[in-house]
Amino acid sequence: MTTMTGTPAVTGAVGTAHTRVEGVAKVTGAARYAGEIPYAELAHGWLVVSTVARGRIRSIGADAVLAMPGVLSVLHHGNAPRLDIDYVGLLGRPDPTLAVFQDDRVPYLGWPVALVVAETSEQAREAAEALVVEYDEEPHDVAFAAGRDGTYTPENSAVEKGDVEAELAASAVVLDAEYTTPEEHHAMMEPHAAMARWEDGRLEVVDSNQGTMWVAAELANLFSLDPTSVRVRSEHVGGGFGSKGIRVHQVCAVMAATALQRPVRVVLTRRQMFSLTGYRSPTVQRVRLGADADGRLRAFAHEAQNLSSTVHEFIEPSAAVGRAMYASDAHHSVNRVVRLDVPTPTFMRAPGEAPGSFAMECALDELAEKCGVDPIALRVRNEPDAGPVSGLPFSSRNLLACFEEGARRFGWADRDPRPGVRREGRWLLGTGVAAASFPSNAMPSTAAVTAEADGTFTVRINAADIGTGARTALTQIAADALEVEPGRVRTRIADSDFGPAMIAGGSMGTRSWAWAVTGAAKELREKLALGGTVPPEGITVRSDTSEALAALAQKERYSFGAQFAETAVDVTTGEVRVRRMLGIFAAGRIVNPLTARSQLVGGMTWGLSMALHEEAVRDAASGGHVGADLAGYHVAANADVPLIEADWVEDTDADDPVGIKGVGEIGIVGAAAAIANAVWHATGVRHRHLPIRPDRVLLAGAVAPAGAGVSVGAGAEGPDA
The missing domain is CATH 3.30.365.10 (Aldehyde oxidase/xanthine dehydrogenase, molybdopterin binding domain)
Known part of the structure; x- marks a missing residue:
């Protein structure tokens, strides 16, 4: 046991450059990723995806494939267990794509139609490529264009302030231009992979994701399981950029592991990732700006359109980027959607802001040219005192x-x-x-910090490090809050058993997790300052920032x-x-x-x-x-x-x-x-x-x-x- 008395010297780790605490493990290969961790009796699943863009499955030639060497199972809509898709999850209602193998409908090219499970990855791939699937094909529509038939305005996607048309008419200088961005893909180095197995009545999933709490909750809902019976871990992630949430490969792995009662891993191919893991929708954006001769904005109008699938609505909020940027007498911004026979888009680094800023900031540059004003001077001239739309400070x-x-x-x-x-x-x-x-922004998170008997400290938080260095940053933050050297702190992350915490997304991860870690660490430090000894099992303090989030209200x-x-x-x-x-x-x-x-x-x-x-x-x-x-x-x-x-x-x-x-x-x-x-x-x-x-x-x-x-x-x- 270690006796703790007094207050250690402040180290000031935050604000100084630190190499990644897991860096050596990554560069030496000691860090294992989801697709390469060995398991006893591991079977391998290989997805078969549709070769038509719209239609119905007429037949699946599973019998011939089941006779191939090493093949254990062929899951498809005719034999797969039923899943529950009628729920509201962390990010709203789920994409029905997650309810894999539930019917014979094919809504886009690359839709999962079967999973072949075999003893080896090579056997699974060979059998999957040999599987004959016949379709009743229907005409499809993938043509994306501005204002095309079927374009609609989702609920609560428009913001208005003042009379844009009147201000445009009264403006000395007017810009009206259309900008487009293409479909873009995340293309991270590590493909999506998940292993599922049942152990002592609990489902364990080892995955590459951006939030184990998110994936665990979705799997519990889909399979109608008690949330406490699902554990998801994701220690190392080779990039995510918004795409590594809940996807069909995790569902397929759980489905196969349940059917076979042995561990099953499903790894997506690069080509499959283009249809199964989301992407940034193409956009068409119209920006209209009206200004006085000196460049002061009278009207700001930004209309954006993106596509989504026929099975799920996803909005790329490109038109929202200007709502906090520039002062104007009148403001109009709206995001519109058209549903096509394509996979569902998803979040991708700076969703909305990345394509939206291209249109808006190019338009501001064009307006500066028309007004004969330096581009920086124009932006300075339209700097708001408060939120241009909200009015909040x-x-x-x-x-x-x-x-x-x-x-x-x-x-x-x-x-x-x-x-x-x-x-x-x-x-x-x-x-x-x-x-x-x-x-x-920030979201509720919990954390636990333990003073160990050997004088070190262990931080447990369900954070995700997708290459950002979050694990290292949290180690520094905990060290400062505990007033010890970072070398005395071990940070464990990415385990749903650690309790709820924000996912790695929206640039909210480290911000949210740091709040929880700081709270627990400071309380632990105060407890240790009272003196006494640390027992062999350590002393643990837990925090929850749910109620503290109210402190962020009423400001942008x-x-x-x-x-x-x-x-x-x-x-x-x-x-x-x-x-x-x-x-x-x-x-x-x-x-x-x-x-x-x-x-x-x-x-x-x-x-x-x-x-x-x-x-x-x-x-x-x-x-x-x-x-x-x-x-x-x-x-x-x-x-x-x-x-x-x-x-x-x-x-x-x-x-x-x-x-x-x-x-x-x-x-x-x-x-x-x-x-x-x-x-x-x-x-x-x-x-x-x-x-x-x-x-x-x-x-x-x-x-x-x-x-x-x-x-x-x-x-x-x-x-x-």
Whole structure:
């Protein structure tokens, strides 16, 4: 036993750079991911997905497959157990896709129609590929376009303030433009994988997910189980970006493990992930701005449209991004949806804000040009004193400080505002800027902190580290709250048995978990300060932040940022190269500068990829993707990424009990717009449709053959191609 007396010295771990506590395990291979943990008697499931985009299953040739070597079972709609889909979960009503193998209906290409289970993964795959499924095919519709038939406005998706049409009519300068973003996919390194088994009457699932509490609760509902009989663990996750919630592979693994009474693992292929794990919906966005001659906004209107599946409604809230950004006399924003024969989209890093900021921040840049005002000056001119729509005060709003620091470091004052005047050989050069914002919310979480008999401390919280460094940040936070060195703290995460906690999403994870860990650690420290001994089983204190969340009410809480980019456009090939990027952010208290900067740079890199590369193309004839893999779906590679700098300004809020705002998503917001605005500055042509491919640049007519003069027009627009 260890005797605890007095108060240890403050270490100040928060705010200093710390390498990841699990870093060595990851780089040496000691860290095991969901798809590679060995289990005795493990069987392997391989999904069979539909080859038609709409119709019904006529027959499944299971008998022939069951005779193949190693095959244990073929689950399908004719023999699968019934599931309960009529419930409201953590994020509302579930996507009916989760109720796998419940009927013969096929609503899109890639819909799961069977699961083949075998002794080895190779046997399961061979049998799955041999399974003959016949369909009664029906005509499908996957064509997404602005305002097409079937487009509707979901309930509570529109916000109005003032009379937009009247203010537009009274404006000296009006902008009315349409912007589009394509379908985009998460494409994380680790595929989705789950192992399920029954042990001592409890269901155990080892998974790759963004919240074990979420997955455990959904599985309990689907299979009508007592929630206490389900345990989900997810210690290491190789990326999620919004897609690793509850998916069909977890359901299939549980279904097979129940039927066979042995452990079963299901791992999705990369191609299957394109139809089974969600994606960012394509968007069509119309932005209308009305301003006085000096650029002061009178009207702000943002209308966005996305697609969803015929089985489930998902809204990509692109039009919501401006509701906290710019002051205007009148405001109108609305998100609309059309249901097609496609898989259901899902959350993807900065859902709504990423595509919405592209349209909004490009429109602000166009308005600045029309008014003859510097793009930063225009944004400063329309800085609100309070929430532009809500009227609520901001907890803190240091956007202007981001612009000021960013402009100084980027050299914005030396910028010639005229487009198409800077050239180096065959390259036209330009610079662009955009604002960034992302909500800073928190959700209830519980935590337990134990003083161990050996003088160390164990933190248990159902957090998820999806590559963000959350485990390390929580270790630092606990160390400071306990007033000990971080080396004396062990942080255990991602186990649903630890109790409810926020999922890793919405940039709320570390913020929510830190609150719970701090509360438990401080109470434990106070208890230990009374003296006495720590028994062999330790002393544990638990916390719950549910009631404390009321302290966040009545204020708008956001992270903000300013994105800067310099681009070079090849006049002969149309290639766009980003030469440098700078992001300055106001993101509250930075726990770990090392991992925080990594997150911000990662988001900005994704913004570059979004601007120039990423585009999932759907074939109208088949209803499926063209190139549903990482060869056909292009993401930015090392050679595409230049020097990217990310930093932050002081951003404190005396009324915030946590001070952490989250940096996982704001890095991508505005990055694509800054690059698109830089391409306009280089060429004089606006590109309102992402990605800015070389063919689009060439068709825009802003480049010329080598040696020829380049003719650019400040008001030119790129093609719709």
